Amino acid sequence: MFSSNPPLGLYIHLPWCEKKCPYCDFNSHEADSIPQQAYVDALLDDLAQDLPLIWGRRIESIFIGGGTPSLFSAQSIDRLFSGLRSLINLAPAIEVTMESNPGSADAANYQGYREAGVNRLSIGIQSFDDRQLALLGRVHNGAQAQRAFRMARAAGFDNINLDLMFGLPGQGLAAAQADLARALALEPEHLSHYQLTIEPNTMFHHRRPQDMPDDDLCFEQQQACQAQLAAADYRQYEISAFSRAKRESYHNLNYWNFGDYLGIGAGAHGKITLAGENRVIRRVRLRHPRAYLEQHGAARIASETELDSADLCFEFMLNALRLKQGFATRLFHDNTGLSLNEVLPTVKQACDKGLLAFDGEKITPTELGFCHLNDLQALFLTPQSKKNKPFFESSPKIMHN
Ligand SMILES: C[S@@+](CC[C@H](N)C(=O)[O-])C[C@H]1O[C@@H](n2cnc3c(N)ncnc32)[C@H](O)[C@@H]1O
Ligand code: SF4
Missing domain, CATH: 3.20.20.70 (Aldolase class I)
Incomplete structure (x- = not known):
C-alpha cells in the first residue's frame, strides 16, 4: 500500500x-x-x-x-x-x-x-x-x-x-x-x-x-x-x-528513484501512481508525429497499462540499480507500495554473487555489480515480469540528461 x-x-x-x-x-x-x-x-x-x-x-x-x-x-x-x-x-x-x-x-x-x-x-x-x-x-x-x-x-x-x-x-x-x-x-x-x-x-x-x-x-x-x-x-x-x-x-x-512522470508529445511515456487506488499506470502516446498531430484528446494515447507487482519490482530495480550510491530500502516501499520482502531473496542472491551490498538500510551495487549492470538487473527479471523484456532491452537509453 x-x-x-x-x-x-x-x-x-x-x-x-x-x-x-x-x-x-x-x-x-x-x-x-x-x-x-x-x-x-x-x-x-x-x-x-x-x-x-x-x-x-x-x-x-x-x-x-x-x-x-x-x-x-x-x-x-x-x-x-x-x-x-x-x-x-x-x-x-x-x-x-x-x-x-x-x-x-x-x-x-x-x-x-x-x-x-x-x-x-x-x-x-x-x-x-x-x-x-x-x-x-x-x-x-x-x-x-x-x-x-x-x-x-x-x-x-x-x-x-x-x-x-x-x-x-x-x-x-x-x-x-x-x-x-x-x-x-x-x-x-x-x-x-x-x-x-x-x-x-x-x-x-x-x-x-x-x-x-x-x-x-x-x-x-x-x-x-x-x-x-x-x-x-x-x-x-x-x-x-x-x-x-x-x-x-x-x-x-x-526516474532512477522510480518517481512519477507525465509524458506528453509523440511517443512519450508516463508513469503515474494513484496512491488512493493503490495502482500505478503507464501511458504511452502515439509515436509518429503525423499521427499524433492528426488525433485529438484521448485518441493520442496509444496504450495505458497497469503495472502489477512483478513489473513494479523489476522496473524499480532496473532504475535504482543505475545509481552509484544505491538507494535506501525505504524508497522501495515508498515508490512501489510493496514490501522489500518481494525482492529480498534476489537481493541476497546478488549479494552472494558479489554484485550487491546490503546493510539492512541501504542497497548498493558493488564495483563488480556496476561493471556488470545488465547481469545484475536481469536477476530481478522474473517469469511474470518477462513481458517487460522489450522495455528492459531499451532501458539503458534513459538518456535525458
Ligand atoms: C536525444 S539525444 C539529445 C540531443 C540532440 N538530439 C543531439 O543529439 O544533440 C540524447 C543523447 O543520447 C546520446 N545517444 C543517442 N544515441 C546514442 C547511441 N546509439 N549510443 C550512445 N549514445 C547515444 C547522445 O549523446 C545524445 O546527445
Ligand atoms: S542523436 Fe539527437 S540530433 Fe541526432 S537524430 Fe538523434 S535526436 Fe536527432
Whole structure:
C-alpha cells in the first residue's frame, strides 16, 4: 500500500531533427519545416488528458527532450510555458531542462529559452573532433560545439550538461581522453558520458562503421575517463552521469528513484501512481508525429497499462540499480507500495554473487555489480515480469540528461 505519491516530473517530447544521425534510435524525424504552433497546441491538449490523474499534485521538474527541441523558436517555447503554467502547478524552484544541438544553437534563441523559463541546458556535443563528428553524421563541427557552450553561458545558463560519447569508430584511448579534456575545459556543471551503442533499426546497424573499438578498449576508455572526471571534481552518481556538487539532474534522479512522470508529445511515456487506488499506470502516446498531430484528446494515447507487482519490482530495480550510491530500502516501499520482502531473496542472491551490498538500510551495487549492470538487473527479471523484456532491452537509453 502506498502512503503517499512519489515526486512528479513532466517529460515533453519534441520529435524533429535537422538530419537523422546514423546511430540514433530515438523517436526523431527529419523535417524541413516544423508545425510548431500546431504541435504546441497538441501538447497542451495532450497534457489536459492527464490532469485527472494528478489533481492536487505539483510538478517538481520538466525535461524537454527530443529530437532536437532547440529547433523550436523561443516564442514557441514561451507559448508552451504559458500554457503549462495555466494548466499545472509548478514547484517554485522547478528545474527545467531543454536539449539542444550545437548545429541549431542561436544566441537570441538561447536568451529567449531562458526568459521563457528554461534554467538548465543539455547540449549534444558527442565529440569535438571534426573527423568523428562527420563519421557520426552530425550537423555541427567542434568549433560550433564550443561556440554553443559559450553562447549558452552568455545567455545566462549557469547549469549546463554536455553529452559526450566514447567508443567511437577508430577512436583510441588518447583520443577519448582528449575529447573529454576539451569538454572539461569548458567547466560544465554536468557531463553525460555514453558509450556509442549500435542499436537495431539504425543506419549503423545496417552498415556497421569500420574500426569500432573492441570491448577491452571501450572498458579502458571508460575507466580512464572516469578517473579524469573524478580528478576534475565530477562525481559519478549514475552509470553515465557525472556532476559537480549539488548539480545532479533532479529530473533524471526522479526516474532512477522510480518517481512519477507525465509524458506528453509523440511517443512519450508516463508513469503515474494513484496512491488512493493503490495502482500505478503507464501511458504511452502515439509515436509518429503525423499521427499524433492528426488525433485529438484521448485518441493520442496509444496504450495505458497497469503495472502489477512483478513489473513494479523489476522496473524499480532496473532504475535504482543505475545509481552509484544505491538507494535506501525505504524508497522501495515508498515508490512501489510493496514490501522489500518481494525482492529480498534476489537481493541476497546478488549479494552472494558479489554484485550487491546490503546493510539492512541501504542497497548498493558493488564495483563488480556496476561493471556488470545488465547481469545484475536481469536477476530481478522474473517469469511474470518477462513481458517487460522489450522495455528492459531499451532501458539503458534513459538518456535525458
Ligand atoms: C536525444 S539525444 C539529445 C540531443 C540532440 N538530439 C543531439 O543529439 O544533440 C540524447 C543523447 O543520447 C546520446 N545517444 C543517442 N544515441 C546514442 C547511441 N546509439 N549510443 C550512445 N549514445 C547515444 C547522445 O549523446 C545524445 O546527445
Ligand atoms: S542523436 Fe539527437 S540530433 Fe541526432 S537524430 Fe538523434 S535526436 Fe536527432
